[in-house]
Amino acid sequence: KNQVEQSPQSLIILEGKNCTLQCNYTVSPFSNLRWYKQDTGRGPVSLTIMTFSENTKSNGRYTATLDADTKQSSLHITASQLSDSASYICVVTSGFNKFYFGSGTKLNVKP
């Protein structure tokens, strides 16, 4: 069964600290993996996208990694800011147009 599992479900960190969010998937065939950030009350916004051959992709303080062999991805946030408080959603594309969404990790950055 094609699934995308994210962990942890929720996370609280202090401002300035780093954190890592996990995404494990069983989707096959794999086309690409994208991380979205969803602020409360808003639609998701794309952060990074990685294809099979890419191991790392950065977007400012966000760095995503992909291990296609173990079917794992992580999103690392460096020097967190209050504005990083949001839900982070992992989306895996299978084939051309089948998308599998994780249920998200809710990050709360406290001052």
Add this chain to the structure above:
Amino acid sequence: NAGVTQTPKFQVLKTGQSMTLQCAQDMNHEYMSWYRQDPGMGLRLIHYSVGAGITDQGEVPNGYNVSRSTTEDFPLRLLSAAPSQTSVYFCASSYSQDNNYGYTFGSGTRLTVV
């Protein structure tokens, strides 16, 4: 560009009522889709359209209808609202159907059916 505009932002319906959630985009995107987001669950695809005049069902289409008469608009109709349709609904658009271009999401419609 306004991006993807959804209206209304909030709506309360009584069981059995019908209504239309509006979605419009001004980016000339061919692909548009509707998702619902429930607590603890990922976004689930309701219906999608790959261009004007073409629509297809997603993962959870029952109880919803769509049409795509123009490239810009993709309304979602609830035929006879049920409490199980209480959810947050997101409209998304993209240049193409695959995830390589990324999706632009609207800000959502929070629907409560009582």
